[in-house]
Amino acid sequence: MIRIVLADDEAMIRAGVRAILATDEEVEVVAEAADGREAVELVRAHRPDIALLDIRMPRLDGLSAAAELRAATPEVAVVMLTTFDEDEYVSRALDEGVRSFLLKASDPRELITGVRAVADGAAYLSPRIARKVIERLSGGRLSRAGVAREHVRSLTAREREVLALVGRGMSNQDIGRELFLSQGTVKAHVSAILLRLGLNNRVQAAIIAYEAGLVPGDA
The missing domain is CATH 1.10.10.10 (Winged helix-like DNA-binding domain superfamily/Winged helix DNA-binding domain)
Structure with a gap:
């Protein structure tokens, strides 16, 4: 079973993501958070396989939450939910050990694919944002x-x-x-x-x- 803590400040987004994940019998959302600080606390409490975090959240944004989780629970893989206009955060996210980037508006099957890939120890980039990620990083260290x-x-x-x-x-x-x-x-x-x-x-x-x-x- 792939255990997930899901964090997004929008209840409708959480409900949609949870519904998609529920279509896979081997995936379980063990807790939900409405902000980054709560997400960190729930991950520490539940020790899931994956923390599925929105980038922009109140109290503590997803990237700051990822940094805390990297230090406190390095065994928990972090998957970041993003949108096209948020990919400027990708470089920082890489530094914080984020393993995957998924678009909220992508095909629901991609969410399952990404979660499963990360659970198996792989990294996963949503193909639709891969080129944008490259454009952002091509002038820097990559x-x-x-x-x-x-x-x-x-x-x-x-x-x-x-x-x-x-x-x-x-x-x-x-x-x-x-x-x-x-x-x-x-x-x-x-x-x-x-x-x-x-x-x-x-x-x-x-x-x-x-x-x-x-x-x-x-x-």
Whole structure:
């Protein structure tokens, strides 16, 4: 069972997200919060698998809540709910260990896909915001497309295959099935990719995969 604490200051949004998650029998919303401070308290109390947080909330915004959770409950994965006009926060969110970005207006199936991917240890970027994320980050610590392609050329053919699947939000288990590799081998490839490209996590790797053209923008 994937246990989730859901936080959003809008009751209707919470109800909608909860209803979508309820369609998956292996997902359970164990608590709901109307602000970031309450979310942190509930996560500490319930120790869920995932904290699903809105970026903008009263008392404590989602990014500040993610920072506190990273320090207090690092084993809890943070998934951020966002909208197109909020993606300027993505760079900071990466620093706070956020594992996934999902659009509130996206296909409901994407919410389930993202939650499951994160629960399996993967990162997940909503494809519809991936290009906007890249645009925001390309002028900073992540490379522009040309430089990204140069960096990716330093990887082996197998590592490029793994990186492309990381960009599609696949977990190590899913990548192993796709490429007929053991999970241990996939984990070793992912670690090598992060080290060679100077990245901190799978979200950054997924963005590089998009930036280098390994994943179609409408995937």
